[in-house]
Each structure stands twice: as C-alpha cells, then as structure tokens.
Amino acid sequence: MREERHSNPVKIVCEDITKVFIQKGKQRVHVLDHISLDVQENEFVVILGPGQSGKSTLLRIIAGLETPTEGHVLIDGQEVEGPGPERGLVFQGYMLFAWKTVMGNVEMGPKLRGVPKKERREIAAHYIHLVGLDGFEKHYPHQLSGGMKQRVGIARAYANNPKVMLLDEPFGQLDAQTRYFMEKETARIWETEKRTILFVTNNIDEAIYLADRIVTLEGKLPGRMHVAYRVDLPRPREHTDMAFLKLRHEITEASELTL
Amino acid sequence: MVDIANEIKQQVQERRPLTPALILGNRWFLYAISMLAFFLVWDRAAVARVFSSGLPRPYEVVLQLWSMMFDPLAGKSLLGHVWASTQRILIGFTIASLVAVPLGLMMALNRYVNAIVKPLFDLLKPMPPLAWISIAILWFGIGETSKVFIIIIGTFVPCLLDAYNGVRLVEPELYDVIRMLGGKRRHEIIQVCFPAAFPAIFAGLQIALSIAWSCVLAAELVSARSGLGFIIIRGMNLSRPAMIVGGMVVIAIVAWGMSQLVSGLERLVCPWKREIDGR
C-alpha cells in the first residue's frame, strides 16, 4: 500500500531486494523477499517489525555491508556497491572505539578521509555539540552512560556529512526513560540538521513518535513488506494524543495478524 | 516516612559492641596473627633444628641479605645479581615478543600464514620450555646466550598465543564501523585490530613474565656465575641455608615488583579494559 508522495526528490530506491543466506550445513535461510522501498529526501522513514523479521539485514544491505542476492539499492541514482561514509550507520551495540575519546571517535571518519587536524576537530566539535555532549570531548566510552554512548555513535556517523543516516535499533539497549529522552533528542537533531533517515525498530511507540512514514514487515522470515503508514501528526508529538493512540491501535492490530 | 528514615539512621549510628567474636572475625586481625604465627613458628623451628640446621632463623636471613648488599658474591653485590637476572629476562622477553607478536597477528589475519605456521606451533608447543635447557647448553655453551635462549623459547608461546587470540576476539562489527566510516583494509588493521587486541596482549604479559622467571632461574641453577638463581645454588653448595632462603626472598620480592609494574603499565595503556573486567 503506497501513499501519495510529496514532490521531494527520491533519495533511496530499493528494488526487489531479496536476500538468502547459506548457513553452515548448506542450510539456506531466506531472509528478505522482494522488498521494494522508496525514500524521499529528508524523509524520516521507520522500518518496523518484531525481532527476526529481517529488518536489520535490510538496513545492512542499504548500508552496503551485505550484498542482496537479487535486486539493488540506488542512492541518488547510483547503485550501492559497498560500505562508505555517504551512508552513516548507527549500530545497536554502540560499537564505539573503546581506546579513543569521544572526540577521537567522532573525528575518525574525517580522519580516514585525510581531513587536516584543525578542520576535523571543528567538524567533530560541531557534531558533538549537535548531539548535546559538549564538555565530554575528552571522555572515554567506558565513562559514559548508554544514552551518551549512542549519541557519540550518532555524532560519529553525522560527522561524515552523509547523504542518508541509517539507524539500526539504536535504542534497544537503553532503559525506558533514557529511550524516551533519546527519541526526543533524535527528533530534535533531525529537525536541526535535516537528513534522510532510515530507522529500524521493533517498538511501535517509537516508530509513531519519530516517523514521517512507517513501513512494517511481516513478523516472520522471509521478511516481506506488510503495510505502510503515513504519519501526519504535527511535531513535537505526544504519546498520549488521541491520533497517536489511534494509529498505535491500528498498527498493533495489523501486526498481530502476522505473528 | 520521616520516622523510618530516622530509625534507620539510629540503627546505623549504634555502635556494635566490641565482642571477642567480632575481633576474631576481623580479616585484618587474622592476617596479623597469621603472619606473626608464621614467623614465630619459623624461628622456633629453626632453633629446634627441625630440619637439622637446614632452616635459618629469620634474622639470620636478614643479616645475610644485608651483608650481600655490600660484600660481593662472585664479583657482584646483591643488586648486581638482581640486575643480572632481570637483564636476561628483559632481553629474552623483548626478542621473543618482537618475533612472536607480529607472527601471532599475521597468523590471525592471514589464512595462509596460519596454515603454514600453526601446525609447527602445535608440534612444538607441548614441550615445556625448561626441557630445552640441556639442548641449549649443548648448542650455545654455558654463557649468556643459552640462558637468553631459554627465556626466548619460554616466552615465545604465550606472546604468540595472546597476539593470536587478541585479534580473533575483536568484535567483528568494529570492522564494519571502520568500513562505514570510509576505511580500507589497512585501516581496519591499524585502527581497529591493533588497539582492540592490546588488552589481550597485556593479559598474557603476566603469564609470560612468570614463565620467564622460571626459565631464568632454572637456567641459572644449572650453570651460571651470576644472577639470583646463582645465589641460591651457591648457598646450597656452600651449605649456607641463610643464603638460600635469602635468595628466595629476594626472588619473591623482585618477581612481585615486576608483576606490579606490568599491571601498572596495563592500567596506563589500556584504561578501558579494567572497566570491562569490573575490577
């Protein structure tokens, strides 16, 4: 089910993505089945699905870390052939470099591209400020809380000025309250520096709070597109809003049918 | 609510009565008693000739050590001997790690290197390093070379294993991160592999160090003219138990000191590892 699109240019195009893994013992695991998805520029799209529905794999394919068995991904019209800084990926397990400070982590991307020290320090400082971690530049990851670590992850991905941001269940390991806080922060960061965002989660509230558009996957392998929802609620959104709760109810009902 | 808070405050402030049970149960008190008893029993046993003059009294040991600081034994003061042993360890260990660590890293990163080296390594690994002493003497004589050689053999295995395991235990997603940030293969290795493997390499240092001590002492026991092992075997040959025990005490102190140094170094270089360990 596709809604009408706005007149923004299309940023990401996934055509007929299929992915089959060959596990040990020659067992074939069919993870994704003919997924097609269009994402417009500066749109916030959430891929929603319960665990084991293949959504992380889809994100990794778009990131370029995996290659699809069939189909291809186009970003700005160009096919994705491997990982790269134009797609910023934020990992579920933070994956920070434990031996580098916050500044060291965030400036890693520019550093790999050969940006001179002064310039990359400025870039990193800008994004550290964006995620609200001023004053923590010299801290090491083990000195930070979970929410702060993930903010470093976001800043690190943003520092490369990516065309799209990909977030893979970034708040899955945080407690409920930190999670609410991080959702608000994410919305704020996105409003401040607009970017095309693909956000993967299994949390319905989170999806409705953040998304312009929610794409749900069926709850079992192989992952197939289920229903897409356009979320037109005004921002900032309230979890207790009537419209919010109605949509929530709708999505919950629909997803129960597939489990 | 306020009442409960006050009640708890009161309980905490109440002094626990000083019963004998409390004293006897206190850890530090027991430590003190234990050490006192140890030295007392030692002294009495020495006097009573339990080991028929084979056991020196504690103060005799102290006297012996004191005199060795200033009267040279076979041309070296006590500190000179300490340095002789330490020097051998440092040289042997450095050479071993310079070869073993890169080799271990390469084995973990490259399947072909692994296929060539691992079978040889598995073949040579089960032989205890001390077993090499005799062949080392056969090859290199009784000089410094054979001693350093043993230390190299002994420390080679743990160094290589640590480098190897250190690399294999790196979280594979960290490589994904570097690739997403625009890094190539060489960046994966330099920026991720090395630093992430460091803690494991350090963990093995302690083990390698204790092995190195065993090696150097054993080598010195068999044939040496200097070193801490030399001191204790000399003590045996001269029938001076105070020298033997004194030497053992010095060995214990020096070995402990070096181990602390390595721990300190680890804390300096890898501050994040301690947090993960939870110590």
Added chain:
Amino acid sequence: MAYEQIKVKTPLILRLLPILSIVLFFGTWQMVVDLEIVPSTMMASPIQIFQLFLVKWTEVNPDGALLSQHIWTSVQEAFTGYLLALLVGIPLGLAMGWFVVVEGLSRPIFEMIRPIPPVAWIPLVIFWFGIGISGKIFIIWIGGIVPCVINSYEGVRMTNPTLIQMARTYGATDWQIFKQICVPSALPMVFGALQIALACCWTNLVAAELLAADVGLGFLITMGRKLALPDMVLLGMIMLGLTGVVIGVVINYFEKRLLAGIRR
C-alpha cells in the same frame, strides 16, 4: 547481529599447506644433520632419534634405565604431586573463599609463597631432602597448589550473591550454604584449575628432574647432555612433550564426562 556467509569449500591449497609445512620442517631438519651443516655433537636427525627411541625400549645403557622406566617414573612423580596439590589446594581455596577465618589465617602465608617460582625451591629442597623422590614431589606439589587455590577461591567468590541471599532467607547455616551453593557453583573454575595445575606440575617436574634424579625423562635429558648425545636429549624432550599431551587428553576426557553430568 552480523550474519556470516559460510564458505562451503576450503581451497585445496589451504588444506595442503599444513602438511607441506610439516614435511618441509622435518625434511630440512633431516638434511641439516645428514649434510653435517651442524656437527653431530650438537644435533640429531629425526631418524636418529627414532632409532634411539626403538633401542631404548630394551637397552638399559648408557643412562641406566629403560625408556619405559623413565616415562613411568616421571609420570608417577608428576601425578603424585598433582593429586596432592589438588587434594590440598582445592579444599583450601574453596574454604578461603567463604570462611573469613580460613582466609585470614592462610592468605598472608599464601601471598608470600606465591611469587616464588617453584624452581627457586630446588636448592632448599635438595638441602633438606637430598636427591630423592620426596623432594621432587614437593616441588611439583608447590607448583600445582597455587593455581588450584586461586581458581577455587575465585570460583567461590563468583557465586551469585542472589543465591546466597535466597539461602539465608531459608535459614541455612554458613556451612550449608558453603556446601550446597558455593562449592557446586565454583566447579567450573575448579575444573579450569585441573588443566592449569597439570601444565604447571608438568613444567616443574622437568625442573626438578633436571637437577636431582637418577631416573626419569628429565634425567634422560641431562644425561644426554653430559654424555654429549644429542639424540638422547632430543628423545627426552619429545617424550616429555608427547607424554604431557597424552595426559592432558586423558584429563580432558574425564573432565568432560564428569562435567556432562553436572552441567546445568
């Protein structure tokens, strides 16, 4: 989560390389000796070692005993010391982990003994016990007791505190908690100690025998050196390695069988 695509076939060369490597190793070794690149007083070839191996099963000279006697003596000494280390070290370590009194009294002594490498005890032991089997067993025992105590201690300290608290709410006594909760919970660490202590004991056996023995694999090595017979030295070394491996395999087998029943 990172999925891995498992390659179904290992390239042929990868499977051949290990064999090639070993063949090359032994081949070079054999050639080095045959071509007298190294004098025959310093090195023996694999074939020579194997010949000696065959001979020593029946020939007592020149070291005074059959190969089987050497192996048996070494194994006996190592095992006695090892078992004694287990018998003393493990209960002590377990008790130290739970009972403050035991820890308070034993810890200082243990911490003082611990940094002394077992090798360092050799002269004192010879001075006290002379060159006999009891001295060697003492050294092996000292070497093996340290990992036993440490691992058992850590095993008890790592017991889940929730389990202990739960037992207390049932009114269990200290001894009951120790026996029913701490000890079973520490078993994995204790089993870890079995392997580590064995390796320690085997290494220290070598040390003890190198200096003070008239039979045993370590003695064989020393004799070989004194008589300038490198094939004897190398035979002793290889037998040490082999026997160590075999014993390790045996222990592993027993550990797996025991643990299979206990594993949660």
